Amino acid sequence: MTPPRKKKMNLKQRYALMTRGLDWETSYQKMDDVFPYDTFEGIKITDWSKWEDPFRLTMDAYWKYQGEKERKLYAVLDSFAQNNGQLGISDARYVNAIKLFLTGVTPLEYQAHRHFAHLGRHIRGAGPRVAAQMQSLDELRHAQTQIHTISHYNKYFDGFAEFPHMHDRVWYLSVPKSFFDDACTAGPFEFFTAISFAFEYVLTNLLFVPFMSGAAYNGDLATVTFGFSAQSDEARHMTLGIEVIKFMLEQHPDNLPIVQKWVDKWFWRGHKMLGLVAMMMDYMLPKRIMSWKEAWEIYFTEAGGALFEDLSRYGLRVPKYADIATEEAEHISHQNWAIFYQYTQAAGFHTWLPTDEEMAWLSEKYPNTFDKYYRPRFEMWREMEAKGERFYNNALPQLCQTCQIPMGYTEPGDPTKIGFRSTEYKGERYHFCSDGCKDIFENEPEKFAQAWLPVHQIFQGNCGGADLGDVLKWYRMDNGTDNLDYSGSPDQQQWDAWQAARKKVAG
């Protein structure tokens, strides 16, 4: 005979039994051998049971929700392909934004899958381990759904076909790659701080909103559907990020200076990498959402400000150089687009000069800087183009040892002067674009001295040869197809032909 069923446990108790209840303290092998990586960074965890699960999803619920989202997403992707959705975008220039996304961001989603699996195995607390495992699955989802979303564009446009090969080699793609390599080669708590907190919590809206809203504004139904579908995953990732930071800070006062240093580092790393997104927003979207400067004000200055005010009760302060980054939000997109314009011959997407209308928009959005510092340069380049003397920079640029971006950024407070910093380490001189990047190097010189700097590698003869043609071949970048200006590109010719055909069909 069965005794009457007792009152059910509450969700929290039940979830704890379903996750951390599975864990045990090993005795045939030492816990430190089973979990060899979670102590060397000096983060002190006195009581893992204090971990508050940021979300409570058992695997069956995970499969159910995620499977349902996948069904819906792939239905849209199928329909997009069947109906030639690429014909509905605002302009073929838009496609270059997603070329940057597939070559620069998608491989990072894969790296995130791998490293969350690393955390899902190697963090001693079972609660965060389960959360990390789900994120590892999610990140794999994002990599694969991005590929499947963009797969259709690859069939009709150039610049996508060799994305993994390019990610491992092309000069500007070493910026996002080294960013993520840096995080994955760090200890588990630094990775959590770098990716879950600094990136996914503090800065994510500056990556996600621009690309996904950009897709929505520019008629890219496939990418925007992916974006909506990924949103609830991102919400989980954000709650993990904030929980990790609070947990570390609550566990031991000695953790604060370590965490603060990581927050400073990863804020600056993120700011520099997001400069590519800034350029995409201000220059590459035929229909613009908002300026980078506006996005920065909303998502960093306001939202980030409130966040750090909240975290100040733990002693955590606003990241170092946040004021400089805010000042740079007036400049970074213009400076980056200028770099790509000059080096269009070695870029895996097309470039162009802003039209009059677009320059008027930039003037309006950047009243302090655009007309004064950047419009004259673009107008000069436009005149040169008109004379058949389109400007190409044929000298290889010096790269910052930390962020790996060509040293084209100006001094804080003086937008007419290029900033240079340098330091010496073991008899060698290393160069930086900024104080932020120099500080990061000086905190970990043995790490950053190892960087695979694309320009150095070209000079050392490791990139297929000495001239541009050799390097492009090594990049598997088809000269005249994947690179150079949009104007005259096969992408443009095809788009124009489609537009003409549509007019004909429409009668």
Place this chain on the structure above:
Amino acid sequence: MSIDIKTMNVEPKRHTFAHVARRLGSDAPASRYEEGVYDLQATTHFHYRPLWGPEHWHFDEGRTQIKMSDWYKFKDPRQYYYGTYTIARANMHQTTDRNFAFEEKREMLANIEPEWRQMIVNYLIPLRHYEWGANMNACSISDAGYGTAITSAAIFTAGDRLGIAQILSRIGISLGNGTGDLLDDAKAQWMDGEAWQGLRKSVEDSLVVKDWFEVLVAQFLVMDGLIYPLVYNHFDSEGQKHGAAAISILCEFMVDWNTEHNRWVDAVIKVAAKESEENQALLSNWYGEWRDEIHKALQPLAAMVLGDGADSALADVKEQLDKRAGKLGLNL
């Protein structure tokens, strides 16, 4: 009347990504599995050595002694990418939910003889910890493995093992009338019960193995290859004699999952063994060592459940596994 929908005919420039076309041998339309898996992992020009282990890059072929000319030979026969994986598991688990509802409605757990009820707490519910160990090993493979074909399938397996541990927990909670009391009892078995110490030691030993391919052999081929048929076949049959039909129904997920999982495991082992004599020797050696150890470790557990029938059941699962390993190209 026929309706002529006017459309524009637009011709694609290519049918798939260049790296996928190279693998397929031509620019043919590729499957979502192929596009979502092939060559996704970075392979070269890494920037920094890991602070947590500078002897390797974070993605490094040298994390196992197994050598492959191409790590994408490990194609998943199930063709799982994230979408097909989650949809397949959501469907499987729908059946599990129905089974739990069916059991509850008919109060089938009440039909189990009281002594056998205790036996279930002693033999079945502690397996949630075994599954958690398997989950950790699957994560290790996804972490340290090389190439997306392996790492994606491994993280799916990690999710599977957590899911199975949670089904076992649900059975324990149901048996315990909605409380976690029996989960505590089962954990005490896992930690201190004599029948479990051999297996717990083997699981803990597997958690410190550095070579991820050895982990794959130890966990997925040997441990699972002996434990699943022993528990879900031999132990379960024994339970039938004691009114435990409900347990068979509630464990249906595990039985179905194991059949499917073995298809992937077999494909991986077969391809690795076929690659070279060196691989074959390594795999055979790992197989032999782990099989002997696990076989021995399972004896007290089998004896507890099956009594005199233990030896023949263990001999049977060992014979079946040897046969399977032989077919996969291992030397026994």
